[in-house]
Amino acid sequence: MLVELGRGPVSVAGHSMGALIAGGIAAEAPDHVARVALLNGVYMRDDAARNAVKARAAEIVTGAFDREAPLRRWFGEGHEHEEAYALSRRLLALVDQQGYATAYGAFAGGDATYADRWPHVTCPSLFLTGDGDLNSTPAMAEAMAAAARNGRAVIIEGHRHMVNLTAPEAVNAALTEWMTWTREEARHDA
Numbered sequence: 001m002l003v004e005l006g007r008g009p010v011s012v013a014g015h016s017m018g019a020l021i022a023g024g025i026a027a028e029a030p031d032h033v034a035r036v037a038l039l040n041g042v043y044m045r046d047d048a049a050r051n052a053v054k055a056r057a058a059e060i061v062t063g064a065f066d067r068e069a070p071l072r073r074w075f076g077e078g079h080e081h082e083e084a085y086a087l088s089r090r091l092l093a094l095v096d097q098q099g100y101a102t103a104y105g106a107f108a109g110g111d112a113t114y115a116d117r118w119p120h121v122t123c124p125s126l127f128l129t130g131d132g133d134l135n136s137t138p139a140m141a142e143a144m145a146a147a148a149r150n151g152r153a154v155i156i157e158g159h160r161h162m163v164n165l166t167a168p169e170a171v172n173a174a175l176t177e178w179m180t181w182t183r184e185e186a187r188h189d190a
Contacts, residue, residue: 009123011179013037015164016136017103020110026125027117037126037178039171040136040161042111043144049135050108057104060097067092073134074161084165118147124181125151128174130159130167150181 009032014022019041026036045053059065071080071089079085118125125148127141138155145151154174159167 008032009034011035011037013039013126013175014041015039016041016161017107017110019136020107020113023114023118026121026123027114030121030123033123035124035126035178035181036121037128037175038141038144039164040129040133041127041140041144042107042136043140044115045111053104053108053135057101057108060101060104063097075166076132076160079166082166084162088162088165118144118151119149122149124178125149126154126174126178127151128154128156128163128171130156130161130163132158132160133163134160136161152178 011034012022012025013036014020016039019038022036023038023041026033056065056069067089070092071085074088075082075085125145127144127148129136129138129141131138138153141153141155145153156163156167156170156174159170164171
């Protein structure tokens with residue numbers, strides 16, 4: 001699609017499932033990507049974590065899943081009255097159950113699809129997460145940054161999976177800095 005649009009190279013960023021997609025674009029179309037940012041991306045889950053995600057996908061299919069459970073994972077306890085939490089609750093209530101289950105199933109194994117390709121990605125690569133993210137952990141962000149040729153990990157203290165909503169200033173500052181990196185600067189700073 002980037003070729004058809006006549007654009008490029010472009011900067012690509014994605015959050016959560018979008019991070020898997022952004023990483024795939026960087027791996028598959030490196031000549032069209034100037035830089036890539038994965039916000040709360042997953043990487044090399046262990047079997048227990050992968051199986052837990054698969055179990056949640058199977059539960060979603062049944063319709064008997066707790067729609068508050070993802071919110072608690074994403075935000076933590078005690079945030080139910082915050083605006084970002086309320087917005088996420090409303091949006092989650094509108095999600096098509098079957099589509100959500102299908103996407104979640106793909107998400108369960110998607111982190112392994114391009115995991116071995118990070119050493120070949122040469123563009124400036126940002127891997128950002130919250131220090132309390134239970135699924136897109138700081139260790140994952142740091143491992144991706146170490147695997148990428150020009151990677152940096154940014155860990156936002158005191159936040160979880162929805163760090164882009166709960167700490168927008170810090171996330172925007174990291175993204176603004178990322179937009180200024182050249183390949184040479186990233187290579188020397190990583």
